Amino acid sequence: MFILRDLLTPLQQIFSDTAQGQKRKVWFVYTLLSVVVPFTSSITSNVLRSLHTLFGMEIKSQRFYAFMASSTLPWQRLWQALWGLIPNPATAGRILVALDDSINSKTGKTIFACGHFHDHAAKANQARYPWSQCIVAIGLLKQLKGRWACLPLDFRFYLMKKDIEAERINARKNGTTIAFENKMEQAATMLQGVFAYFQQPVLAVTDSWFGNDGLWSRLDRGRGGDFQLLSRLRANLTLYVLPPAVASTDQPKQGRPKKYGARLGNVDQCASLFREQAEVHRAFLYGKRRDVLAFAQLVMLKTMKCPVRVVWVFRKSRYVALMTTDLSLSVEQIIEFYGARWKIESGFKEIKQEIGSSKTQTRNAHAVTNHLHFCMMATTLTWIYADRLQHAPDRRHKIRGRSSFAFSDVRRLIAEAALHPDFQSFCPRPTQSPQNPIVQTLLRMVA
Numbered sequence: 365m366f367i368l369r370d371l372l373t374p375l376q377q378i379f380s381d382t383a384q385g386q387k388r389k390v391w392f393v394y395t396l397l398s399v400v401v402p403f404t405s406s407i408t409s410n411v412l413r414s415l416h417t418l419f420g421m422e423i424k425s426q427r428f429y430a431f432m433a434s435s436t437l438p439w440q441r442l443w444q445a446l447w448g449l450i451p452n453p454a455t456a457g458r459i460l461v462a463l464d465d466s467i468n469s470k471t472g473k474t475i476f477a478c479g480h481f482h483d484h485a486a487k488a489n490q491a492r493y494p495w496s497q498c499i500v501a502i503g504l505l506k507q508l509k510g511r512w513a514c515l516p517l518d519f520r521f522y523l524m525k526k527d528i529e530a531e532r533i534n535a536r537k538n539g540t541t542i543a544f545e546n547k548m549e550q551a552a553t554m555l556q557g558v559f560a561y562f563q564q565p566v567l568a569v570t571d572s573w574f575g576n577d578g579l580w581s582r583l584d585r586g587r588g589g590d591f592q593l594l595s596r597l598r599a600n601l602t603l604y605v606l607p608p609a610v611a612s613t614d615q616p617k618q619g620r621p622k623k624y625g626a627r628l629g630n631v632d633q634c635a636s637l638f639r640e641q642a643e644v645h646r647a648f649l650y651g652k653r654r655d656v657l658a659f660a661q662l663v664m665l666k667t668m669k670c671p672v673r674v675v676w677v678f679r680k681s682r683y684v685a686l687m688t689t690d691l692s693l694s695v696e697q698i699i700e701f702y703g704a705r706w707k708i709e710s711g712f713k714e715i716k717q718e719i720g721s722s723k724t725q726t727r728n729a730h731a732v733t734n735h736l737h738f739c740m741m742a743t744t745l746t747w748i749y750a751d752r753l754q755h756a757p758d759r760r761h762k763i764r765g766r767s768s769f770a771f772s773d774v775r776r777l778i779a780e781a782a783l784h785p786d787f788q789s790f791c792p793r794p795t796q797s798p799q800n801p802i803v804q805t806l807l808r809m810v811a
Contacts, residue, residue, distance in 0.1 A: 367749055367752045367753070367781070368749065368778065368781045368782060368787070369787075369791075370449075370752075371449055371745060371748060371749065371752075372393050372396075372791065374445045374446075374448070374449060375389075375392070375393065375396075375442055375445055375446065376389040376390075376392070376393060376791070377445075378438055378441045378442050378445055379392070379438070388431065388437075390791065390792070391423070391428075391431055392437075393791055394415055394419050394421060394791075395411060395415070395431075395432075395738060396738060396741060396742055396745065397419070397778070397782045398411045398414035398415055398418065398419070399411060399719060399738050399739060399742040400742045400745065400746055400775055400778050400779070400782075401414060401418060401775070401778070401779040401782065401783075402718075402772060402775045402776060402779060403417075403418060403779075404720075405719075405720030405723045406719050406720040406721065406723075406724070406735075406738070406739060406742075407720065407723050407724045407725070408428075408429065408432050408724060408726060408731070408735065410720075411432075412425060412428050412429075415428070418783065419782075419783075429731075432726075432731055432734055432735065433726075433728050433730050433731035433734065434730065434734065435538065435730045437734060437737075439734075439737050442741070443517070443518065443741070444561060446741060446744055446745065446748070447517065447561055447562075449748055450504065450506070450515065450748055450751070451748075451751050451752060453504060453506065453562060454562075454564055455505070455506065455507070455701075456697065457564070457565070458564065458565050458566070458567045458592070458690075459504065459558060459559070459562050459564050459565065459566045459567065460504065460505035460506070460567050460569060460701060460704070461502050461503070461504060461505065461517070461555060461558055461566055461567065461568050461569065462502065462503045462504075462505050462514050462568075462569050462570075462704070462705050462707065462708035462711075463500075463501075463502050463551055463554075463555070463568050463569070463570045463574055463708075464500075464501065464570065464571060464574075464705075464708050464709070464712075465498060465499060465500045465501070465522065465547060466498075466499050466501065466712040466716075467481050467483055467494065467496040467497065467498050467499070468496055468497040468499060468716060468721065468722050469494045469495065469496040469722065470495055470496055470497060470725065471495070471725060472725050472727055473495070474534050474727050475497070475534060475725065475726070475727045475732065476521075476534045476535075476536075476537070476727060476728065476729040476731075476732040476733075477497045477498075477521035477523055477533075477534070477535070477729075477732065478495055478496060478497055478533060478534065479495070479496070479497075479498070479523060479524055479527045479532075479533045480493040480494070480495060480496075481493065481494070481496050481497075481498045481524075483496070497521060497732075498521070498522040498523075499519050499520070499521060499522070499736070500519065500520045500521075500522050500547050500550045500551060500554075501516060501518070501519040501520075501708070501712075501740070502516075502517050502518050502519070502551070502554045502555065502558065502568075503515055503516045503517055503707075503708050503711055504517055505569060505701070505704045505705070505707060505708075506747075506751070508747060508750050508751045509750065509751070509753070509755075509756035509757075509768070509769065510756065510768060511651060511768040511769070512703075512704040512707050513707055513711075513747045513750070514704075514707035514708045514710070514711040514747075515743070515744045515747045515748070516711060516715070516740040516741075516743050516744050517554070517558060517744070518554045518557065518558070519554075519736065519740060520545070520550040520553075520554065521733075522545075522546075522547055522550065523535055523542070523544065525544040525546075528541060528542070528544050534727070534729070536729065537729040537730070538729075547574075548574070548578040548579050548582055549582060551568075551574060551579055551582075552579060552582035552583055555568055555583065555591060556583075559590055559591065565589055565590055565591070565592065566590065566591050566592070567591075567592045567593075567594055567688075567690060567701070568591065568592070568593050568594070569594045569595070569701055569702060569704070569705045570593065570594070570595045570705070571595060571596055571705070572595055572596045572597065572598050574595065575593055575594075575595020575596065575597075575687065576595075576667050576668070577667050577668055577669065579593065580593060580668055580670075580689070585669070585670065586670075586689060592688065592689045592690035593668075593687075593688065593689050593690075594686070594687070594688040594689075594690065594693075594698065594701055594702055595686070595687055595688075595702075596684065596685065596686055596687070596702070597631050597674060597685040597686065597687045598631065599630065599631050599632040599685070600630050600631070600632070601630060601631050601665065601667060602627065602628075602629070602630050602666065603627075603628040603629065603630065603631065603634055603661075603663040603664070603665065603674065604624040604625055604626065604627055604628060604663060604664040604665075604666070605624075605625030605626045605627075605628060605663065605664070606625050606662060606663070606664055606671060607621065607622040607623055607624055607625045607664070608622065608625060623664070623669075624664045624666065625664065628663060631674075631685045634661070634674075634676070635676050635678075635683045635685065638659040638661065638676055639659070639676075639678060639683075641659050642657045642658055642659040642676065642678050643657070643658065643659065644656070644657055645657075645658050645695050645696050645699065646696065647695075647696040647699040647700045647703070648700050649699060649700060649703045650703060650706075651766065651767075651768055656677055656699055657677070657678045657679070658675055658676060658677045658678065658695055658699060659675070659676050659678075660673060660674065660675045660676075660695045660698075661673070661674050661676075662674075662691070665687070668687075668689065670689060671691065672687050672688060672689055672691075673687070673688050673690075673691050673693065673698070674686065674687050675687075675688075675695055675698050675699065677699060686698055686699070686702050711743065714743055714771050715739050715740060715743055718771060718772065718775075719739045719742060719743060720739075721735065721736055721739040743771075745778075746771065746774050746775055746778060747771075747774070749774060749777070749778055750769070750774040753777075756768070756769055757769040757773040757774055757777060758773065759773060760772070760773055760776070
C-alpha cells in the first residue's frame, strides 16, 4: 500500500490546485487503478462500473465520459513523472528501448486513427487487412526480480498518407486533420524524447523493419554515441570488410579513400562460411542461462553507411543474424538484449488482451488517445510496482518451465493494496460509500 502511495502521489501533484484540478486528480488515480485491477476489460463503461462497484465512487456517467474525452489531461508531464519513478532505468550504462508497431482491430467505421493495415500475423481464417489502428510504441527493457519486462514509455498512431489525403478515415483532431508522419519519423521523435529526459545513451532494440538507415539517418547517425541500434539482419543484405587503414607514410593517391573493403557476400552466405568458426557463449536468454553457439564479425553495411558488429546465432540447421552499431557490446550482451526484445510483443498482448484496450470502441480522437494512455500507463505502473517489491511475487498459475512471476500476479497485489481500507487516507474518495462485500470474492475469481 505504501508503494502504491509513493507511485500515485507524484502523479497527483501534476494537476493544478484549482477545484477542478483537485477533483480531476482523484478521478485520474482511481481511473488508473480501475484499469489495473483485474476485474473486467477496461472499456470506458466497465471502468465506470468499477469505480462504482469496487471503489464506491459516485460519478455521473455523462461527467465521467467527458473526463475520458478531455483534451486537457497533461499526459506529457504525467508520463515524465512516471519515468522518474522507474528505479535504476539503465542497463549496462544504456537506456534499452524496445521499438515496434502493432495493430488494434476495431469495428466502428468512424473510430479515430482506424484504417486497413496489413496484419502479418493473421491466421488463415482472418482478414489480411483488418480495420484497425496501427500503433508505433516504445518501451523500456529492464530486468525485474530475475526476469525481463517491457515498460511502455510512449506511443503514436500511424496513418497512411493516402488515407489522410483521400479523407477515407477519421483523422481529425481538434477540428483539423492531423499531419502525416511516417513510422521512422515517429520512432525517432520518441527516442529523442527518451534521451532528452534520461540524458543517457539510448540503445534501440528493433526488428529488421526498423533496423536500417531509415531510422538511423533520422537519429543523426548516432549523434556521437547518444543513439545506437540493435536489430535483426535480413538474409539478403550484402556485407563488406572494413576499409584498409591508410598509413601516414603512404604516398597519397588521387580520389577519396575507400569507404568499404572487399565484398564478403550476403548474410546467408556468410552464415555458411562462419558456422565452423562459431564458439559457445553463455547468455541469459528467455529466463535462464543458456549455451548459445555464435560467431561475431565486424563489417561494413551500405544500408547503414557505418561499421557494425554482426553476430550469427546458430541452432541446428537454422541461424539468426543480429546487427548493432554499438561496437562496445559483447556477444553475450547482443544476444541477451535482442532476446529481451520479445517482451514488447508480450507487452502488446498485456495491453490489448489482459488490460483490454482492444475491446474499447470509443470514436472521438481525444477519447481514443486518452484510453490508450490509461492502458499503457497502467501497464508501466504495474511493472514499477513489481520492481519496488522487496521480494518477487509468487506465480499463481504454475506453468512447466516458467518459475518467474506473471503480469497478472502483480495486478492482483495492486488490487489488494488499492482496495485496502487505509488506501483512502492519502487519496480520499469524493464520496465515502460502503464497499460491496462480494468484491473480494469477485477479485479472487478473475485474478
